[in-house]
Amino acid sequence: MLHKCMFSGSGGQGSALMAKMVCLGAIKENLKVVMTQTYGIEQRGGDSTAYVIVSDEPIGSPIVENDADIAVALSQSIYGNCFAGVVPDGMLFTNSSMVDNPKESDAFKQVFLPVSDTAVQLGTVRCANMVMLGAVLAGTGLLKLETVEEVVRETIGNKKPQLVELNIEALRSGYSAMKKES
Amino acid sequence: MSEKHHVIDARRCKACGLCVSNCPKAVLALGAAINAQGYNYVVQEHPENCVLCDICGTICPDMAIGVVVDQ
């Protein structure tokens, strides 16, 4: 099992937090995981990408080089980069609330979910990343939903316990939305 | 009262003359003989004048001279 992921978004959308949740969840499932931060021009526009590799064996190259099999684009400005970074048979999850001009791809599967709108309905746009993460889990089987819920309880529970249930609700709603889609 | 006596460790003396010039009773002088280091080491020329004040021991940079208190 080997997954190369890229989680991209604009400043404040929490793409790095998504990546971190995946990393902590992977450790809970006894998997190896490595995360690298963005190198490149996108860093300067307020956009950021966190790259995560998850594997059940020791990980060789820690760098994701336009060979992600799981990609997430939370905003329009990052969409093009993500589109270029996915391998054939990979999956690109796009926040359709924020991306108006999607491209067509034959090589890899695209999933469009209005996660920002869903998040607003749940109470705050800030949990859009968790909605998307739920969808990624449902669409790829990267990690178990329960594992990530546990991570949410531990990490968010420590600092902002009042936000735990909201984030778990967001995760679950993304998860079930994706299940319906597929 | 413990007894005191004056000691010169001629081996260590470098003949700098500090004890000679600081001695208040003109007891000391650089002698004619030389030690293994090649210095004409200090001697008590007038031991009878020594008051065991240890000024020589205080100023000596070579731990070559001074007053020892007998135990």
Place this chain on the structure above:
Amino acid sequence: MENLSAKYGKTLNLDKLTSYCPGCGHGIVTRLVAEAIESLGIMSRTISIVGIGCGGFSHHYMDIDAIEATHGRSPSFAIGYKLARPDNIVFTYAGDGDTCAIGLGDLMHAANKGMPITTIMVNNTVFGMTGGQMSPTTLEGQVTTTTTKGRAVPHQGYPLLVPEMMRAMPGVKYLARESVATPKDVRKAKKSIRKAFECQVKGLGYAFVEVIVPCPTGLKMNVKDSYARCGNEMTDYFKPQVFKDETEQSDVA
């Protein structure tokens, strides 16, 4: 032949002849340091960290562990050592070149840290070992092999007053400047050096003593004249005084 071991005890190794030049002030200061260690009964746990220069010889004449540090770094060596072994008594001993030319930064930060460490700086206003070059403490107008017309203040600055720089540091608990110009001065220096060690034994903080001494060889003077200079020109500028004495505080637990 009788030696002076009955007078000085075990810290000084009197079988070893010093390699200082005749009349060198280092001989007196080395002895005063050994006497302080002896009188405080700390010989077996004292570590000498010496600098580069004639002061580096000082440990050879004492039966205590010693570390010859890199040039100017003995205060930083002492910080590392004292952190790892706080029960040892650690002192640094070096001349003015090592202490306040190359080593001024290390010295000031070690002092400012306020750890219980003792530093003895032997100031003879000249680089002795390398043959009489200007040091930061060379007096204005003083001729050295690198200031052949005398130290010129417009380019070379004023002689550095090290304890004055340290005075404002709260971590420095004992701070003094002494000289060895006369037997009376030596007796005062002896008291100061003992207090500088006592300060560490009590765990109070950093202690620093600068001792103004002559270097007859480096100054190309006879011994008597060099001591006269020490008692006049040198101490006119480098005024002996106890800047700070907080050693009467009770021990730090």
Place this chain on the structure above:
Amino acid sequence: MAQETLFLKNTEAFAESLARCGVKYHFAYPITPATDVMKRMAVILPAYGGEMMQMESELAVSSALAGAACTGKLVATSSSGPGLTLMHEAIGFMCAAELPCLLVDSMRVGPGDGDILGAQSDYYVATRGGAHGDYHTIVLAPSSGQEIADIVPTGIKLAYTYRTPVLFVIDGVSAQTTESTTLPAYHDYSAEFDTAGWAFTGTQDHPKRALITGSYSHQDGYDLNEKLRAKYATIREKEQLWEQEQTEDAEIVVVAFGIHGRMCRDLVAKMRAEGKKVGFIRPISLWPFPELAFAGLPDSVKNILVVEMNHGQMVDDVRLAVNGRIPVHFLGKTGGDMPMNTLAEMIAEANRILGE
């Protein structure tokens, strides 16, 4: 501390591994990308009965490190290129004084003030040394968080067995990489070594000892150097470390350390899948350089490709190791937004050489 798997930056993995393996005192000065080591040490060392002491410069850091190393206790520091440059005064001193200690260099782009981006540009200064005299520092180059945790005990054993500084080098990209690392349970590896024969602890423990690296006679200087020469010869003979895969029938061998070395595993897997006969050697000890790995290469090897995140430093040691027997090619870059060659570029270069 019990064994546990944590998600850590590799700088933090260094801090945790050092503390769990017995480091008590850590001296450092802030510098990107090494600062996280000292930050974490400041937090965790008190629980081990130790302390992180921030000094005023790397010159003061290495001097304090030397002073603390005199006690025989396990001490460490962490820095990056410009800091390592300053530390060399005391590194050379500790080699001469035969003091064990651990140093971590998180390499960044140089020369001069350079750039905070990762690089492998300290290979020369690490393996050749920046101080005067005939000395060597043992240099170990782990390539992942897990290898950091696994190699720290080796470093401690080498430092104490040979009484010499051991320098860990890691490129700044790896330093900033965050990964799952299984950290060992606490065990003080330095406690396995008796320092009573040499440590400077006061005459309460032994007759007077003096640490002297300066010669009082010309014979002293000669004798010290001959002693060091014999020690370094033993280290060279016995302590070469490397990883090697699929070189038995290889036509080309890729040689890289650290992050590029780690990437070689993927390179070989991908190229072998295409039927290309490629293997790799990943030096783990940079000094002593693993010459034995090259002596054992079969005749099938027609080319060697060295990949580094610099303009070619380790490549010199590879050339010395093969001594003209096999052509040696180089691929490397430093600086820029992506301060290293990608896996795709490495594969392309290997294919180009195979096609020549």
